Amino acid sequence: DAGVTQSPTHLIKTRGQQVTLRCSPISGHKSVSWYQQVLGQGPQFIFQYYEKEERGRGNFPDRFSARQFPNYSSELNVNALLLGDSALYLCASSDRVGDYGYTFGSGTRLTVV
Amino acid sequence: DAKTTQPPSMDCAEGRAANLPCNHSTISGNEYVYWYRQIHSQGPQYIIHGLKNNETNEMASLIITEDRKSSTLILPHATLRDTAVYYCIVKETSGSRLTFGEGTQLTVNP
Numbered sequence: 376d377a378g379v380t381q382s383p384t385h386l387i388k389t390r391g392q393q394v395t396l397r398c399s400p401i402s403g404h405k406s407v408s409w410y411q412q413v414l415g416q417g418p419q420f421i422f423q424y425y426e427k428e429e430r431g432r433g434n435f436p437d438r439f440s441a442r443q444f445p446n447y448s449s450e451l452n453v454n455a456l457l458l459g460d461s462a463l464y465l466c467a468s469s470d471r472v473g474d475y476g477y478t479f480g481s482g483t484r485l486t487v488v
Numbered sequence: 489d490a491k492t493t494q495p496p497s498m499d500c501a502e503g504r505a506a507n508l509p510c511n512h513s514t515i516s517g518n519e520y521v522y523w524y525r526q527i528h529s530q531g532p533q534y535i536i537h538g539l540k541n542n543e544t545n546e547m548a549s550l551i552i553t554e555d556r557k558s559s560t561l562i563l564p565h566a567t568l569r570d571t572a573v574y575y576c577i578v579k580e581t582s583g584s585r586l587t588f589g590e591g592t593q594l595t596v597n598p
Contacts, residue, residue, distance in 0.1 A: 379531070408585070417575060417588030418532065431584030465531050467586075476522075477586065479531030 377402070379468045379480035387486045388456050396451045396483045398466030406430070407449040408467040408477065409441055418465055424449055425471065453485075461487045492576045497593040500570075506563040508592050510576030513557040518580050521552060523561045525572040526591070532575065535561065566596045 380399040388394050400407050406425040410418035420433040424443035443449045453460055463484050467477040493511040500506040512521065520539050524532040536543055536550045538559070543550045549562040563570055575591040 410586075410588075417573075417590055418586070420585035420587065423584040433585065467531075475537055475581065476534035477532075478534070481529075481531050 379466055379478050381464075381466050381480040381483050383483060384481070385484045385486075387488060390456055390458060390487055392456050393452065393454045394456060394485060396453075396464050396466075396485070397448065398451070398468075398480060399448045400466075400468030401478055404468040404470050404478075405447050406469045406471055407443055407447065408469070409449070409451045410465040410467065410479075411435070412463040412465060412482070413459075414462070421451070456487045458487050461485060492578055492589055494574070494576050494589060494592045496590065497595070499595050499597060500563075500566045502568060502596055502598050503565055506566040506570065506594055506596070508561040508563075508574050508576075508594060509558065510561070511558045512576070512578045515556050515578050519578045520581055521550065521556075521559050522577040522579060522586070523548070523550065524575045524577065524586070524588075525570075526575070527569075527572040532588075535574075566594075568596050568598065570594065571596045 382397045408423040409421040412418040421435050422441045423431040427443045438454045441451045463482040465482045466480045469477045520537050522537040523535040526532045536545055536548050538550045538552055552559045573591040573593050575588050577586050
């Protein structure tokens, strides 16, 4: 069974641009969460989606948005990129909201220049 | 979710037990203690969780004090591959988010 798949693994964007990150959860998992991890810090919660509905939102500006598709994959969009958005973006998969153990992907490393 | 406090770093000799402490003095009755670890350049990995009883799985043991205000993660025979940042997290099972602190950098030395 494939684990949580994120794409791309790395990308570089310019300030003001927009970016879309993608995540495919473990087969059968219906919940996807997104986290941002700035260098030297622990991951910070951005969103959780379950059955295509938003179930939780962290303290991030409206420039951050996400959606979940019928096949349970998800996209995270960030508009008007700032230098401070440079981080590792992690996707976590679970069978349901509040599941005991989330499975994380290896993340997408975003660099904003 | 209750806040947790962990030492920033610890060292352990290969083959010895690694005991990682965590304080969560404001934990409420319906909150579980979760442990995750993050090996460099990878996503966090779930290790174990518990409510009030001690728990053991193939990766580790979790010891929770009777008053539930602190816990210890035990890696019984640490290997070099256990070098990672270990995060102690308190969360309700129904809660949607994991609140990560800065964790403990465990370094296992040969």
